[in-house]
Amino acid sequence: MSASADSYYLPHGTPWSIFGSLGLFGFMLGAGLWIDGLNSVGPLVMGLGVLTLILTQFGWFGTVIRESESGVYNQQVDRTFRWAMVFFIFSEVMFFGAFFGTLFYARLFVVPWLGGASNMFFTHALLYPHYRALWPTNGPAHVGGTFSAMPPWGIPAINTLILLSSAVTVTLAHWALKAGHRRKVIAGLVATIALGVSFLLMQAHEYYHAYTHLNLTLHSGIYGATFFILTGFHGLHVTIGVIMLTVILIRVLRGHFTPEHHFAFEAASWYWHFVDIVWLGLFIFVYWL
């Protein structure tokens, strides 16, 4: 376990990754058994898998945090973490890209084609003569029954303000950390986490509203499908971001980080800004236009 300022830190063996793999395997195997209704142990296997994954995260990140605080990471290791986080966020951007691509493809091509655009005259005339290609739509078969689209200028607009404000508070916390004002860091982080949690509560309320009042559900054709997959995965990422920021807050309370050395903080804030920008795309293309 040798390391110094001029040599790259290399761990010698890790116990964590095999638990991570076992956890993932249990998670997926259990989920498969459950969702297929093949065997009643499904939920149990899945639960054990998820638990193993969570414990693995505690162990693995805990090890990394201890190493970081003991000062074995030099500048080059820091650069490694930066590049890795950049490309991890890039992979997340592409993941959302698949769903945004789906939304644009459905709106620009599929729905007009079902209405007879391009060379699809006979598709429309023979299969769906009564279908009018308008957005939002639940398709020619009217699946899921009549529904209303989510209006943008209620909860979604408030949520936009919440997330944009949280980008400001997390940046204020970062400036304070660089200036060495620990109280302001804590205040900024607490505010950011509070804003994130309120966003999630608002989102939960919006889903409740959609299901109970608008009849907007997963079954509401392509509109419902794209609406819930985009906002749902975004909500999941906000949750992950809140967890990351909470870990950072606990570390700040324990006296971790220096004004020069605090990449974990920056990584969490990069992630938070990424979630923020995805939301702007959602607000514009899912709710507004």
Next chain:
Amino acid sequence: MSQSIALSHDAHPASRGLMRWIKTTNHKDIGTLYLLFSLIMFFVGGAMAMVIRAELYEPGLQFVNPGFYNQLVTLHGLIMVFGAVMPAFVGLANWMVPLMIGAPDMALPRLNNWSFWILPFAFTLLLLTLFLPGGGPEGGWTLYVPYSMELGYSFPFLIFAIHLMGISSVLGGINIIVTILNMRAPGMTLMKMPLFIWAWLITAYLLVAVMPVLAGGVTMQLFDHFFGTHFFSAAGGGSPLLWENVFWFFGHPEVYIMILPAFGIISEVVPTFSHKPLFGRTTMIYALASIAFLSFIVWGHHMFTSGMPVSADLFFMFSTMLIAVPTGVKIFNWVATMWKGALTFETPMLFAVAFIILFTVGGFSGVMLSLVPADFQYHNSYFVVAHIHYVLVTGAVFAIMAGVYYWLPKWTGHMYSEFWGKVHFWISVISVNVLYFPMHFLGLAGMPRRVPDYAVQFTNLNMISSIGGFVFGAAQLIFVAIIFTTIYGGKKAEARVWEGAHGLEWTVPSPAPYHTFSSPPEVAG
């Protein structure tokens, strides 16, 4: 310089026995694990291919029923792509990237271990489906909707296995990018990097860019199947074509993920045995980058017959043909590297030369398939099967074999048997053409792919193809025998195994010590 480091106190694995391999963070251990895993999967997928060829030896149903035949076709594709070819290249990257750029290890060693150890579980999940009621997935490796919506119990396991493979690939890709960007020895500028490193930098970028798109796509299938969404059904305003677009947006970069590292290996092997520097080094790098860029805008050529507007057909036709330009640059540069070189034909060079010729055959049939009107005839026929196997077997797999023979002495410290290497090569190169070349004619004559039975007029060519297949399959047992006899014995290899080889990996002893380049080497300006 590196010999002294090899003798330092932690020059050995931290654990012994099985725990060494489970806990290892050493890039050489993990590279070995990847390569062995890939070899096992090559034989699992290969065994399925043998059953397929046995069934196709004669018309009529001999050994398997049509449903199981379709399961074999599907699993053969998934296993060879995600289990054999990709892990083999990642294994080569693990072994060689740190050695070639003068780094002590991969940038993120723990993550590296995890990237590997996800894979055995992913394939366990995939192969488990064979034992479920109803058997494995049958829709083909492209998981086309609506076939995949009709799969039984195997469906969620298939989707989750793909998720696991995706996680493994993205983490591995991030690790390779970061290693190359951040861990190079002082003096090794980007333009001085070996071509294998360049190929992998670009490949890893493609991995990180497109694997998440596949993950998103199969997630939408999962929702359609179980949670009542209508992404892929026209009744709800979705479209089955949407899946084809998502899949091939991933799928076309994916086939380049399987060929760009092969280009990198060939660009290392050919100069060594030509005793000349690579011709047009800079253009080779730009060609790699151009191919990677084009891979994102050609996916529609897999869907010409699916009913896209003519304007889209034309766009994808022309963009596809454009790929022939940078690929041609690469082929001509390899040939120009050999031109007037002092050529020697050891086994890696034989595989490299066969690669250049036979990959070009696959490239030509690719250009034929890119023509929209012609593709309407070739589509869904054995011509497509011939094309994909020329580029993936005599392309990617031959390059992997060239790389294995090239670097095996560096890994094991022993020379492999040149005689048996040549025996393996000649049997393989002859039988592989007996196997795949008749498929061109079968396809042009109208034999559809993915069928266990066929019309009697296709019998002779199918028999020839099957015989070639059995010989090619058996010849790979020689490959395994060579690898294991070389691991356990053989003539001692020198540090610079090949007289014409240059690069940092040849400055460390053979076998490469457990830790290399703990302090970085200087790369001459």
